[in-house]
Amino acid sequence: MSGVQVPPPLPSLLNLNKLKYMHPVLRNFREIKNIKPLSIVSIGHGTTHWVNGIFLVLLPFIVQDLSLNYTTAGTMVSIFFIAAVAITIISGPIIDITKKYITAQFLCLLAGFIALVIMSQSTSVYTLAIAAIFIGICVSGWHTPSIPYLSQLYEKNRGLALSIHTVGASLGDGIAPPIAGLIMLYITWQQTSMILSVPVIIMAIYITRSLPAIKYDEKSSKLHVKKTNYWEGLKALLSSKNMLKLCLLAGLWSMTQNGVTVFLPLYLVFVMDASPALVGFALFSIQAGAIFGGPVVGTWSDQIGRRPIVINALLISAILLFLLPLFDNVYLFILIVSLAGCSLYSIRPVIHSWTMDLSDKNASGSAVSMLFTAQAALTGTVPIIGGLIADNYGLKSVFILLTITSLLALILSLLMPKK
Template identity: 25%
Template sequence: MKKNHFLLGLLSLGWIFNYAHRMAIPPLIPIIKSELGISNAQAGLLMTSLLLPYALIQVPAGYMGDRIGRKRLVVISIFGYSIASAFMIFTRHYWHLLAVRALYGFFAGLYYAPATALISEIYGRKKGSALGIFMVGPPIGSGIAPLIVVPIALALEWRYAFLVLSIMSALIGLALIIAVKGEVHEVDNPKLLIPKHVFWLSLMNFIVLAAFFGILTFLPDFFVNNGRSLEESSLYFSILSIVGIFGSLIGGALYDRFKKVSMMVALMFNALLSLALAKTALPVIVPILGIFFYAVGPIVTAYTSELASDENRGSVMGFVNMMGFFGATVGPYFLGLLIDRLGYEKAFYTIPLMYTISIGLIWLEKNKK
């Protein structure tokens, strides 16, 4: 059990930096827009460019992890995304940024399916709580990203921030190689099989991650547009993510106890709180939103693992996440386009609408079953 906890800790660290790299862009958007002269829609494409290859590799990653070893593929992912992100230091034009982010997205996409399938398998009935710990990666990674990249961008130059992050994440991959010998769990007869009953959950995940990454991409700029400084706006972004650490832990624990009901409650509060944020732009809403915003991740992950067997768990985890990140690919660009045409307040009203639709889809899935 101690070995499992140690592995969970390292996997969680790798997931933290997976998110720190990808979420280094949002707090730097005001600087990048100024330097390169790009629009909000083009800024949104800086997230889309990594999320599209990330989404496409999900199912192959789940199946590859089942075949060659889940821990082995996680290590390949960490070194791959660290090296790819370090290439940001050489970018000089907008299309350079898109290409580097796409390469990063490919290697980052190899991580989630094998890692979550491995955790679900070794923790069994306690997988909700274990995945709640693992899923602190998004809030911690998103929270530390501006704390690392903004000071470096202001003191030196924003591209160096990615080099620093790459060195830090590569150390996690090295620790996994040295400290965890061999494969922890091997799949006897892996199958590339996606059951029909995961369709509604996958569609819901598409919409939820479109909303999730839409908010994360433009939240700092949303507050800058409402009269806050870049430093203050980055702080609110970090607060959302730091509070989300507790939201992730709470979400995992609630799933172990209340199962699917916990998902409905989390989605409902996300709809209400994102509506309040769009209407008022009050910073006090941010920490409350952070709890429910990040509680959804471990709940969806744990529920997905129960819809699969050991033979196809990696493939199913990858498929549901793939559909989610197709939504994440569309979300930032769609929201950026709406901001350009309608302004921030009206554009942000689409976020609670998406959460409301996702509640309906889960209810529909319940009735279908």
């Protein structure tokens, strides 16, 4: 057997146990010791967006049944954002003082369950408005406890942890519309809303039984609460020019992102005569890239910085939204809008991580509250303005508005410091 040569051992590059040779996402993921809390919170986040996704896909058909115009439909979404502003302003200082992260997450999911039950019984614009208020509490109220909770548990891998958290949101936004759309082929939108409320209350109960509390030193925690003036902390955040620019940037980005998700279903139903299933698929396609790209983008931002990621994503979305009204074929239209949506949604964890970078961890709840207040306040104007534009100039004109908001966000991202 002297002529037989033994092959050399595989190079150490192929040894997956050596983390330094692995892809950054896999390496950072393996560095996280306890993935269970991250998984639970991410699924909970997805559940809040499940509620929002159901609302968006049902909205065009509610508009038809209740004989609403685009402005009234937009007003319903604006009510959602008014509730979002209120809950984010209130919850920030409360979360920082009480540290009741898990209880707050439970209450948000409970609000989502109530919203879907009320929506299933809606026979007028008034009950629909009440449902919109509870949806705003559910979706926007979630971030104030969940983001600081994960940021403290996974401080060394914050970008990756928050990107996985937003993957949960993208999954909720993505899978709820096609499921709701398919169910609506057989039953009414009222019955669909009631049936799809069940997973929300199940997840709410599971959260309270499964998440570990963050442990603090009692003496230092009490001393901190006594000595800290949270209004002064908020004043310090407001005096930060970079934080103010980031909040305005995030608000314009959110205007663009939510404008797409609100007016896309209306455009598909009333202009392209799409079925509920196709509307659901279109909303899913917006999220598809973000589901898989979010962790990569989040980890990448940990390495090269938040700014270049945000700049490129906003540039791509602005170009695609500008081109969107040129397409009359429904499938090409969905393809282009899905690419624009993916570029917008993929930077959600980057903006959240950027906020944590600029804030002190003791005021992280207030920082998140400040960010989401700015987002909700600005985004709340889009449904009404877009509805007025659609009623007077057609739904295609709304995408010109969204191109402008994306460009304004891009300009602000260029004004942010490089480091």
